[in-house]
Amino acid sequence: MTLRSRKDTANTPDEEANSSSQNLWDAASDNNQESGQRAAAKKVLRAEDVSTILVLGSRSGGKSTLIGRLLEKNETPKPTLALDFTFARRTTPDLIKEICHIWELGGDAITFSQLIETPIKTNHALDKFSIFLVLDLSVPEKIWATLDTTISSAKKALTRALADNLRSKESQDMTRKLEENIKERLGDDCQDRNQIEPFPLPLVIICTKYDVFQNFEPEKRKLICRILRLASHRLGASLNFYSMHEVAHNRRVRELFTHYAFGTPFPKGIVQDYNKALLIPPGGDSYDQIWPGTPPNQFSMDFFKHLFETQVGKYNEKLSIPDDPADDANFHESDVDSRRSLILEDIALTEKVRQEYSKADNLIL
Numbered sequence: 538m539t540l541r542s543r544k545d546t547a548n549t550p551d552e553e554a555n556s557s558s559q560n561l562w563d564a565a566s567d568n569n570q571e572s573g574q575r576a577a578a579k580k581v582l583r584a585e586d587v588s589t590i591l592v593l594g595s596r597s598g599g600k601s602t603l604i605g606r607l608l609e610k611n612e613t614p615k616p617t618l619a620l621d622f623t624f625a626r627r628t629t630p631d632l633i634k635e636i637c638h639i640w641e642l643g644g645d646a647i648t649f650s651q652l653i654e655t656p657i658k659t660n661h662a663l664d665k666f667s668i669f670l671v672l673d674l675s676v677p678e679k680i681w682a683t684l685d686t687t688i689s690s691a692k693k694a695l696t697r698a699l700a701d702n703l704r705s706k707e708s709q710d711m712t713r714k715l716e717e718n719i720k721e722r723l724g725d726d727c728q729d730r731n732q733i734e735p736f737p738l739p740l741v742i743i744c745t746k747y748d749v750f751q752n753f754e755p756e757k758r759k760l761i762c763r764i765l766r767l768a769s770h771r772l773g774a775s776l777n778f779y780s781m782h783e784v785a786h787n788r789r790v791r792e793l794f795t796h797y798a799f800g801t802p803f804p805k806g807i808v809q810d811y812n813k814a815l816l817i818p819p820g821g822d823s824y825d826q827i828w829p830g831t832p833p834n835q836f837s838m839d840f841f842k843h844l845f846e847t848q849v850g851k852y853n854e855k856l857s858i859p860d861d862p863a864d865d866a867n868f869h870e871s872d873v874d875s876r877r878s879l880i881l882e883d884i885a886l887t888e889k890v891r892q893e894y895s896k897a898d899n900l901i902l
Contacts, residue, residue, distance in 0.1 A: 587665065588665040590794070593668070594743075599781060600641055601615075607639075608625055618644075619644075625794075647683055653691055657695055664714040667739040724820050727820030728823035732833040735819075736774060742774050742776050744778045746780065755812075761849060764845050766815070769822070771838065776816075786814065789806075
């Protein structure tokens with residue numbers, strides 16, 4: 538048996554120090570690699586973590602204010618030009634980042650309806666796309682024109698978006714997903730399921746300036762509420778009356794935004810009394826509750842339009858040219874403005890020369 542001394546079996550202090558420092562370095566290196574992998578995983582956004590909301594509707598109806606409620610911004614919003622883009626994001630308890638793209642169609646949806654197509658056709662995840670339609674209750678004669686134009690333009694844009702890849706498997710899968718989403722939104726308790734034509738995308742109708750609407754004559758309020766309930770029910774939309782001065786209304790609008798942006802629970806509650814602010818979820822109404830005794834097969838969007846225009850008022854569209862944003866102090870750009878001034882001077886000089894030549898030709902004649 539060979540005996541080994543302590544000196545032979547034990548490490549020297551220098552060897553122990555080297556071994557300890559090497560272990561610490563390896564542990565730090567492994568930890569750094571794991572942290573890098575987690576950080577890289579967080580940067581990769583999954584398709585199911587990205588949603589899109591398009592906000593459009595009445596001019597000066599409060600669209601930018603509603604978006605500000607979602608983003609928790611308190612400053613007074615500036616007027617929106619054409620299509621504006623922003624986004625909202627949040628991090629879940631599992632450290633998953635979720636993003637919602639928010640498009641806003643500035644001005645009036647009637648005037649700029651052709652721009653509705655842009656956010657829809659460029660989106661590749663229409664099953665995560667929602668439309669928030671803002672209607673100004675203080676201008677009742679424009680309500681139906683705004684709603685009708687928005688729905689028809691959005692349907693055309695959606696049809697084109699799906700038709701571009703009609704034969705592809707992705708398009709077929711997307712169509713199937715949209716149909717499944719409709720069934721999920723309406724729920725199992727939806728009445729008149731066979732008598733309605735749900736809009737393919739989630740549609741949230743927000744009727745603003747309810748504080749002004751409250752002062753209308755009772756019969757007029759009742760009629761407008763009835764027609765809006767009929768149209769909303771047929772489209773499978775949610776209907777929400779809103780006043781920016783009501784805390785409860787602001788809370789519900791924020792809950793609606795976060796539901797369609799990040800998948801939080803849909804806000805609870807339902808109000809169908811026209812003497813109060815209407816709050817009706819998708820599939821939460823019925824023709825019999827809205828207009829008892831009337832056959833459901835009589836109801837159509839054309840019938841609602843005729844009813845609204847004959848009993849509430851018809852909007853006579855007048856082409857109005859919006860104010861030139863170049864003259865707005867909020868949009869001043871020194872380089873652009875100086876170049877624009879030179880071009881305008883050239884145009885004015887050209888017009889002056891043209892007029893002088895025209896006068897000279899007249900004198901010769």
